[in-house]
Amino acid sequence: MWLIGLGLGEGETLEEIQSISQFVLEDGRTFRxxxxxxxxxxxxxxxxxxxxxxxxxxxxxxxxxxxxxxxxxxxxxxxxxxxxxxxxxxxxxxxxxxxxxxxxxxxxxxxxxxxxxxxxxxxxxx
Structure with a gap:
């Protein structure tokens, strides 16, 4: 499983980017x-x-x-x-x-x- 975070934007804290916005399973299915x-x-x-x-x-x-x-x-x-x-x-x-x-x-x-x-x-x- 791959986890895709929100990314660090201007003014965002490290805690904010650690939340997951999307993930991809090994079989290719993507969820958000x-x-x-x-x-x-x-x-x-x-x-x-x-x-x-x-x-x-x-x-x-x-x-x-x-x-x-x-x-x-x-x-x-x-x-x-x-x-x-x-x-x-x-x-x-x-x-x-x-x-x-x-x-x-x-x-x-x-x-x-x-x-x-x-x-x-x-x-x-x-």
Whole structure:
């Protein structure tokens, strides 16, 4: 496992950089903290707003189109809130019920069993 810290910025203390913002498992899966994720989303939104402003000032888009683009950010924020809440509920349900994902190695066996019993591509087996 590799740990990726926040980095030492101007005015930050050593304790602040010792917190982990991301980590990478040996198999290549990468995870990040919620704080790091929100920082990345915030930076992307700022870049988007800057790009929209630049396009407006360069005459590439008009005021109406600029407002449409900026309104789309509100929809994205709402979707993030809904997704976050649903994701959290799903995680909690999985933990409470001790549910685990089906291992990839079992998928072919499940498919073959469904095909054998004529249930493949029906509600019974998908």
């Amino acid at each position: 903290t919620w704080m790091k994720q929100t920082d990345i989303i915030k930076a992307c939104k700022e870049l988007f707003e800057d790009a929209v402003d630049w396009q407006f000032w360069e005459g590439i888009i008009n005021e109406e189109r600029k407002q449409e683009f900026l309104e789309s950010l509100k929809i994205v924020e709402l979707a993030e809130q809904v997704f976050g809440a649903n994701h959290a509920r799903g995680k909690l349900a999985n933990e409470i019920n001790d549910w685990h994902p089906t291992p990839a190695s079992a998928h072919e066996n499940i498919k073959q069993s469904c095909v054998k019993h004529g249930a493949w591509r029906t509600l019974e087996c998908t």
